[in-house]
Amino acid sequence: MSTVLQDVQQLIAATGKHTLEAENTEGGSAYAFRARHLHDLPVFLKVLYPRPSGDLFAEPRLLVEATRTEGKGSNLARVHDAQRFGHDFVLVAMEYVDGGSVLSRLSGGPLPMMEAVCAAIGILQGLAQLHQALLFHRDIKSANMLISQRHGRIWPKITDFGSVARLAHASVSVTALRLSALYVPAEGWATPSRYDVRSDLYQVGLVLFEMAHGALPYNDDAYMDREARKELRELAETSGGGVDDCDRQKVVDRALARAKGVISFGKMQPYAPKSLACIINKAVSPAPAAQYRTPSETIGDLEALRLSDWRLAPCDEQYAANGWAGWDWSIGKDPKKPEQWVVLRSRQAATNFRRWAAADSARAACQLVMEAEA
Template sequence: MSPETLRDAPDAELAAMLDAYLSALQAGRQPDRKPLLQKHPELAATLDCLEALERLAPAGEVGEATSASEANTLPFREASQGSDAAAAAAPAVWFGHFELLAELGRGGMGVVYKARQRDLDRVVALKMILGNQFASEDQVRRFQVEAQAVARLSHPHIVHIYETGEVHGQQYFAMQYVEGSSLAERLKRGPLPVEETARCLIRVAHAVAYLHTRGVVHRDLKPANILLDAEGYPYVTDFGLVKLLEADSHVTRSGVIIGTPSYMAPEQAAGHHAVVGPRSDIYSLGAILYEMLTGQPPFREETPLDTLVQVLEGEPASPRQLNQKVPHELELVCLKCLAKDANERYATAAELAEDLDRFTRGEAIRARPHTFAQRLARWLRQEPALASHLVVIALCAVISQLSYHLFHPATAATHAKVMANLGTWAILSVACQWLLRRERHVDLVRLIWLTVDAILITAELWLVEAVYSPLLIIYALFIVASGLWFRTWLVWCTTALAVAGYTFLLADAASRGALGQSPHYHVIVYVGLLVLGFMVAYQVQRVRVLSRYYERRPLP
């Protein structure tokens, strides 16, 4: 199988598996080929060839890489994984005029090594494409765009690029090596002090503002892409997803979601790349600020899909709800950055830096508290389940009051029971939302809430004797709404509850001798509920399968 064939293969997992296989061979290990051949038996001859070539290669020779094979997947001295003595005794591994010292990290597209540049005797961060000769044309193009973007930047808080080049067809670029750790590593110990947070983000915001003046949108700002040196000064890095504003670039196809879900702006999460711009980076800065203040990103759900849904539709808890030490002014700055509407965010990263600077000097900031309409819209997005319940309950109460006072279809006692049932439904909905907010046994609470809904909906229909009423459509709406939680089993449970509720209504009507319609009517209702449940569950399952697939494949 040729590299060209692999490059066109739809499953990028194959390239990663082959890269891991080659890495094991060149590290002196004999990898188990069975898992690879079980999925791709046609690779048997290719693996035989690779093993034969590896046996012919001089083992552990010190010197420059002498073949394309060696350049493609390079072993290195794993100093961080063994003793200092063992690391010193290990043979040096060269990539051109760079001695590879250790792997610093890898992402969906690239791998970064700590290396020593021999001619200038300096330590650098050396980045090359992950998958090497098996990389797709899209990955190569992204890598080239990243190198071009970083090469023309010069800012004290952006990593500098020293050199770009190619060794045996393997493209690379050497960058400034920052001795320290990432902001993500620092945040594992908890939120940063308020003053330190503001000072750090001011520097990052200035760096991002500089990017924007140079026509570059980062699109993947997150704590892992901000390096901190020994003195705590931040450096923006990893420009693998940059967008060049002046170029009509086709690197990113419309509708493709790129970035890190917890930190991407809503327009980016929706795949609307034509409108992704500087204000999208400002949203990401707000997400970083949120995590620096609270210790967690605005949205981090069980799966990338759930996180993306929250980014698009939800509202994060206010920072002060999670950390009471957060000043009100800094909370306003953070929430302004996180506005769903890009026009409500800061117009530029420089404006954000200026507002943070005003905060550190004790001056009034420009970010203003939300208006009542904005607070209402924020609450509706923050708690959509409770909001929708209360709206439905309020509509039912209004309709019931109008019907009772205008047409007197029921006795006063029955009307009182209907209103009491609606009041109970509202109270229990608020209680269920409170339990959901505690984030304990979330799926169990959802099931309890759906069960409460089914019981009280059925009780409401029973009180008004609606076994033949158009009000039965509420069961269908009940099933559809359950799909918004993206759990197939919850959809089926809801369908079963709706069927059980309708069965109870039929049994009650039969006991009163009120079954006046043809049996076909009831069969149609049952079939309709079951078919609707199947359709919703099927669509949810499709989305879940796609979500699991992309959990194993990093976003572009």
């Protein structure tokens, strides 16, 4: 155990408020623990380092008010308490959510279509609450969206408030952070970098893409362009050996800045309609003027979608949707003609699927279903 970790644990014990149960090692930007408050309330503790450029203590204290709501309907993980302790740390005690992150959930594939849309609406509602308190999150990503359950669907909760910036008023911008390079919008790579409401919404667009289509590649090599590979070769020649992790990350960051559209690196599900693609493309546009301006504007477009609840079936290259136009649907390759896709349907909740149509691609087969009438 490191000396710093021991110091942190001793300082937490000295507050007399929490009993530590386990260290959380999923994130790498701060010390984090699962703990229990003295009133037997399960909490998630995060220990942050104050930044020289601002009063990190003030921001978490504001979050106590910003995340306070009546009932259990908020899409923000509630911050119960925040305090400076010792000379070097800030301790934030948050609501404990035990469903894991959206990123860990995506290891099993994309969410069902409507579940992804509803989850995105929930994230946007949480952001609206945060923005109303004149706070930008600046690090929206699937790893920072925790999962709880409500009404039988995923109920996302925004967490990890260590990057939150306080605003003087809603129309100003702040310096961008590049903690999660994959999620940095185009304006975040500019010099000087700027970040406003649209930048948070850009990151929600990427999370929606991942929930609907599957996680984007998290290996650096996926985003290496020709220029980046040339840089790495030159660095290796100059150093006479390998390239250290810090220099390599800088090369990758520059490649991501040039990419201006990382969703092109992800696999698109054939059942995703153009209407959803248009919303995602608007949210992640490299031109800030073309992006969504407010969470409510994005929510309005998502709520107007008319979609079947497509999902991946257990078998490879099979897709299913229940309750669309009064039928349950299944799409897969024709075992006798592998170049063809067969559409089967059954009355809702029945199991007697019968052949209904065929198409020359999965996307065309899904489109036939979407055009079906009850």
